[in-house]
Amino acid sequence: MIRKDFAMAKQKAKLKSEQNDNPGGPGRYFIRLNFNERVQHMIFLICFIVLAITGFMLKLPEDVVAKFGDAKDVVFYYRGLLHRTAGTIMILVSIYHVFYLLFKTAGRRWLVDMLPRFKDLSDLFGTMLYYLRFRVRPPEYDRFYYKQKLEYGALIAGATLMSVTGLLLWTEERWPKFILDIAAIVHGMEAILACLAIMVWHMYEVHLRPRKFPIDNLWITGVIDEEEMMEEYPLHYQKIMADPELQKAYLQPEHGKRDVSGRISARGSE
Amino acid sequence: MRFFSLTFANSCIFAGLLVLLYSGITSAQDSPITSGQDLVTDAENCLLCHRYPNMGRYDKSGNKRIYYLNEKVFAESVHGKLRCKSCHVGLDEIPHSNVKKVDCSSNCHIKEPSTDKEFSHKNMVDKYVASVHGLGSDTSPKKKFPEDLPTCKYCHNNPMYVPADGIWGKSEALSNETLARCIGCHPTSHWAERFYSHFTHRMRRRRSQGEIVKLCTSCHEDQEKMARHGLESIGTYKDTYHWIQVQYGVENAPDCLSCHVPLGYSAHDIRPRTDSISPINMANRVKTCSNQGGMQSCHPGATTEFASGRVHAYGMKAQMMADQNAESFLAGQDISLVVERAEKDLSDKEVFHYKVLRLIKLFYKLLIALVIGSMLLHQGLDYMASRRQLKSR
Numbered sequence: 001m002i003r004k005d006f007a008m009a010k011q012k013a014k015l016k017s018e019q020n021d022n023p024g025g026p027g028r029y030f031i032r033l034n035f036n037e038r039v040q041h042m043i044f045l046i047c048f049i050v051l052a053i054t055g056f057m058l059k060l061p062e063d064v065v066a067k068f069g070d071a072k073d074v075v076f077y078y079r080g081l082l083h084r085t086a087g088t089i090m091i092l093v094s095i096y097h098v099f100y101l102l103f104k105t106a107g108r109r110w111l112v113d114m115l116p117r118f119k120d121l122s123d124l125f126g127t128m129l130y131y132l133r134f135r136v137r138p139p140e141y142d143r144f145y146y147k148q149k150l151e152y153g154a155l156i157a158g159a160t161l162m163s164v165t166g167l168l169l170w171t172e173e174r175w176p177k178f179i180l181d182i183a184a185i186v187h188g189m190e191a192i193l194a195c196l197a198i199m200v201w202h203m204y205e206v207h208l209r210p211r212k213f214p215i216d217n218l219w220i221t222g223v224i225d226e227e228e229m230m231e232e233y234p235l236h237y238q239k240i241m242a243d244p245e246l247q248k249a250y251l252q253p254e255h256g257k258r259d260v261s262g263r264i265s266a267r268g269s270e
Numbered sequence: 271m272r273f274f275s276l277t278f279a280n281s282c283i284f285a286g287l288l289v290l291l292y293s294g295i296t297s298a299q300d301s302p303i304t305s306g307q308d309l310v311t312d313a314e315n316c317l318l319c320h321r322y323p324n325m326g327r328y329d330k331s332g333n334k335r336i337y338y339l340n341e342k343v344f345a346e347s348v349h350g351k352l353r354c355k356s357c358h359v360g361l362d363e364i365p366h367s368n369v370k371k372v373d374c375s376s377n378c379h380i381k382e383p384s385t386d387k388e389f390s391h392k393n394m395v396d397k398y399v400a401s402v403h404g405l406g407s408d409t410s411p412k413k414k415f416p417e418d419l420p421t422c423k424y425c426h427n428n429p430m431y432v433p434a435d436g437i438w439g440k441s442e443a444l445s446n447e448t449l450a451r452c453i454g455c456h457p458t459s460h461w462a463e464r465f466y467s468h469f470t471h472r473m474r475r476r477r478s479q480g481e482i483v484k485l486c487t488s489c490h491e492d493q494e495k496m497a498r499h500g501l502e503s504i505g506t507y508k509d510t511y512h513w514i515q516v517q518y519g520v521e522n523a524p525d526c527l528s529c530h531v532p533l534g535y536s537a538h539d540i541r542p543r544t545d546s547i548s549p550i551n552m553a554n555r556v557k558t559c560s561n562q563g564g565m566q567s568c569h570p571g572a573t574t575e576f577a578s579g580r581v582h583a584y585g586m587k588a589q590m591m592a593d594q595n596a597e598s599f600l601a602g603q604d605i606s607l608v609v610e611r612a613e614k615d616l617s618d619k620e621v622f623h624y625k626v627l628r629l630i631k632l633f634y635k636l637l638i639a640l641v642i643g644s645m646l647l648h649q650g651l652d653y654m655a656s657r658r659q660l661k662s663r
Contacts, residue, residue: 177579189634
């Protein structure tokens with residue numbers, strides 16, 4: 001099965017490169033993540049990985065810890081330092097994200113599009129029917145659909161909980177031990193939940209999904225092509241096409257031939 | 271008849287010893303140890319026999335007992351200046367039939383310089399007997415199951431003097447330079463060396479934190495043994511951040527002694543936490559956690575709220591109290607003492623805390639199972655649908 005996915009990915013890459021070589025072809029790209037959002041994602045991603053590794057190092061079995069040999073106390077020192085540094089950066093990015101949502105045009109659009117609506121519930125129901133073959137096509141999604149909204153909600157809840165409990169544990173002497181015990185349990189269990197969710201929900205979405213395999217370039221380039229846009233987010237596509245203002249925001253200005261490096265540096269609307 | 275059997279047994283042991291001695295002599299020809307070096311004080315000439323590495327026998331229970339003494343190693347140990355008979359009282363007959371167990375509280379005929387009296391560990395032993403680990407004295411109740419209690423030798427061997435650790439690291443050069451200054455006034459260099467070694471020996475901990483935890487848990491993790499004394503296993507210590515630091519060999523890591531025997535306390539005088547002088551008594555917790563004046567930097571800003579919480583994670587006792595189902599623990603063993611102690615040790619507040627923590631853990635376990643399970647199902651369906659869609663093109 002995986003081999004077939006590889007073959008499909010290769011075919012898709014070839015098709016895209018052919019489209020890009022042809023200036024008259026349908027090489028129009030839609031901005032899903034602007035430069036600012038991509039940088040936020042990148043910082044958050046690095047912090048998350050560092051935090052997960054340095055955090056779960058506390059749960060290593062005794063014999064694995066013993067493998068660090070004489071350097072284990074040095075490893076422990078840098079583990080703590082990295083964990084706190086990455087945690088601080090993650091909190092700062094999260095605070096900036098709130099600022100971005102409230103005070104930037106693109107951020108405000110993001111916030112409005114991300115708010116849960118009744119349509120999300122009906123989309124979930126419709127998608128299930130589609131998965132179970134009771135429907136031929138999935139429901140038409142807007143800019144963000146239920147899966148992404150759930151993930152974003154979980155991210156906000158998770159980051160808040162982890163930040164608060166992390167800060168409590170960091171400033172332990174100021175709090176009653178019972179509060180710290182709760183914080184330690186929540187911090188540990190939430191970490192397991194977050195890592196598993198990222199692995200099952202997000203990694204599948206951007207790596208294993210047959211259309212995306214082996215990796216979705218969106219986190220680097222920030223754009224998707226017109227075909228994908230029409231297929232995955234048809235409602236949003238229609239809205240953009242009908243509104244010149246939205247076209248300014250979401251349509252990559254210099255469409256046509258554009259290499260990957262060009263797309264990476266594309267800033268999009270902020 | 272009894273006399274005969276004893277004599278016969280002694281003769282057998284003596285014959286055995288002779289055989290071992292002979293084999294020892296043959297192997298000792300290659301041994302680096304040479305007699306007559308006077309490394310140790312051997313006025314009784316015990317080394318005549320005990321210098322041979324094969325000196326030993328199997329006791330009645332089949333354990334191998336080694337009676338060999340490595341002269342060089344012993345000379346470097348903390349007891350290296352003592353005569354054998356300072357500790358091994360009796361032993362006047364050969365083969366030794368009147369063997370008495372070593373009693374660390376006896377006088378060892380070395381004059382203690384500050385009082386000019388014969389030295390003895392008696393004051394330590396007296397303290398120890400009255401402590402939680404001791405059998406009990408006239409003033410404290412005698413304990414049941416004396417075989418469970420650690421003797422002096424359970425924790426103490428005869429440690430070696432080694433060059434001092436210092437800010438220069440493990441440095442023999444440091445010892446050499448310091449000693450050079452001593453020897454100017456104290457010309458007997460051997461005496462100066464031992465005095466210096468004794469002093470530096472006391473300047474640092476003998477065991478690493480990991481070794482301390484290993485020593486204490488060798489008894490305190492034995493659930494059955496602990497239950498006989500109304501205690502629970504301290505395995506829950508290993509759920510704490512304290513233990514993780516010990517595991518990683520952090521220099522400042524807190525082991526058992528850091529809290530139970532902080533600065534100003536003695537490991538031989540550990541008291542139950544209900545005792546007002548115990549460092550883990552609620553009244554003394556802030557002082558213990560802040561460890562002011564101690565080498566370890568613990569929680570200098572500890573408040574009463576912070577310090578009065580539970581340090582080891584909750585264990586069997588809390589579970590018993592929360593569920594009121596003592597009979598389901600340690601089946602087949604009398605745990606009435608544990609139940610009795612649990613009621614005394616754990617306040618209602620602590621039981622409530624345990625219940626809350628347990629509930630949060632359960633909530634998260636269910637949440638993780640539910641969320642990740644649904645996600646797996648969703649993504650599995652999505653995978654199949656995506657492949658179906660791609661195929662249909």
